[in-house]
Amino acid sequence: MKNKLYTIACGLLIAVSGGAQEVEFTEYDLDNGLHVILHQDNSAPVVTTSVMYHVGGKDRTEGRTGFAHFFEHLLFEGTKNIGRGKWFEIVSSNGGQNNANTSQDRTYYYEVFPSNNLQLGLWLESERMLHPVIDQKGIDTQQEVVKEEKRLRYDNSPYGQFLPVLGKNLFKVHPYKDPNIGYMKDLDAATLEDVIAYNKKYYVPNNAVLVVAGDINIDQTKKLIEDYFAPIPRGEEVVRNYPKEEPITQQINAKAYDANIQIPATGLAYRTPGFKERDAYVLEMISTYLSDGKSSKLYKKIVDDQKQALQVGAFSIPQEDYGMYLVFALPVGDTKLDVLINEMEEEIAKIRTELISEKDYKKLQNKFENRFVNSNSSVAGIANSLARYNMLYNDTNLINKEIEIYRSITREEIKEVADRHLKPNQRLVIDYLPKEKAKN
Template structure:
């Protein structure tokens, strides 16, 4: 019986991988430039309507940070046909859920409804693009909402500004040097006309990708898409050019103070390629090898065995133009920054010198495949992935092919990525310290 159960579990897992690698979709462009992606799945009677705009915090002007994230909030204020405060009520009263999120590179809005409400989802998202209400009442209201979000998630949370410290120190020219939520001073000083100009510049048909995923009739969906989105006048977003960073050739060290912590943290960070680069895949695998779970190299050594760290992590944060590879450690007992750095450097040196074992490599591949399956395990995840691969990677087909890129990364590739990007002279060390009150 146990063999049967194990065989069934393996078969189910293998089937999931095969399914994840063969997500069928169609894509085309409307006459006005909106890119449309359709994925049908009749497994459950739900459908997700998602719209991704290729605008994030990197598109903001110096002195006006936080605009992209602010619009994530502002565009729930309504339209001439959706009263202020009614957006989420309409969604929930029709059995749906909705949300939005912003990164440095894009903004994404979505609704998931019972499949008989696809038309409602398409209409609502077209209202957001066609004629949202952007007025002083909405701006003033959302200013306070964003301020509270920043207070709760960053300024009042222990270690809440780790990403702020990383971006400020790894980037000096590129707009990745500020976080997505931006500066509250910038938001406070911005005028209503500036918000309207930002919408006009970036919420254009040429900058829009619409995804419909789930249980729907393709012909009917196509008609509704042409009705609600195809009739929006064509508009274009100018091509953005971003300042390039000079290579880091000398080590740098800085200090960031956090009044919400009692224990210091240390960051050892490197600027690496963006996620379109194949080497970024190797770096993601290295981060999983070093700290992906309690059986990982750094956790077993520094936390479990030697008790030198309370927490430790190696993270490869993918961005469109660059990436961030960072080690994070909170010391335990008598451990110091130098002790943690020495142990982390030792593991980096091993990666740069020796190939990982066959057993560790197989384990790493299994971990990556599991993450890949989980990312596309439901309709909302598939919709988000389809939009992301088109907008940020320039290739929607990666939803089926990306796992093959990971599988093609050899142990030698891992070693070369460590040698090329994790050099001591290319490192920024950040002492993230308690601020004495």
């Protein structure tokens, strides 16, 4: 009876995910190259206006790291029609909220307003794109903001340097070797001319996607977009030609020290394909198999059964050109780090050499079906997904059909991909250790 009910439940889940989650959208280009995506959802009187720029931490020259993240802050300073420091005041006083974030590959700005303020949201983003005020005072102000963020999130945060250490060791020539936030000496060395040139190169309509999602009228919204964005001049085409990494063919060993921790960590890391590659989807399934939930293979074995680790995890860090894949653990008591390495490798080796069970495979499929059902639960989330799939995957409709990729992945493919990318000679082994703070 249980099996019958389980089968019925799975069938219902697939039926729901196959139809109810369909996201309808309209997309087109303005003459200046700005790609526009509109999603109408009149179920609540809210609207999200957002712009994603195809610029991230990797878009820099040597000695000028961190510009994209710096611009995430700088472009809130003000414009010719918005006074310095007035941006957030305008948004909040009109019942809205806004934010921005930057990855190694893109920068995303958005506002969420009551739908009667759609025009305000479009005006704000057109102001940001058309004529931001970039001057030395704004640069000096935002340099201090970024420095404080770096101190808070990286320098003084427990395990805050773990991911930067991975990038430094997994990449030798590609810009992913440097942290998204950059190095403060590079920002300190940046001139006003450097910053203005960066803005002129990357923050242009033909390097951006505008998404408007929520309680809108499509025709009226198109007219407003034409009025606010069509006059913005097209920029030069952005050409990227980043150096390729040589394959890792021999284990890399690294140590790092953190004065903010008392418990060490250890990890296995791998350089993997960019997120558009099919193998990246398979690796995402492998990380879920290994460590998603207390019944996952690594957690049950190392934390529950053998009580060797306080925490264990496996996750993929998706990026456009190359990904990073990390399996890590924090030891219990006197458990040696090399013991944790061996235990983690034992589970990875099983995936490389054996098919996962049918039961575990069905469990994986159900988890990804469930994620798909819940993935577009808000208008703001839909806006982000539409921009990301269009800009970084060149396929806006992945918002509806990406689940088909996961459904098509087989047990045999999971084994093949693990064997292709997660071998011992392809890995970085990192010991992340406490460092005694210097006494005053």
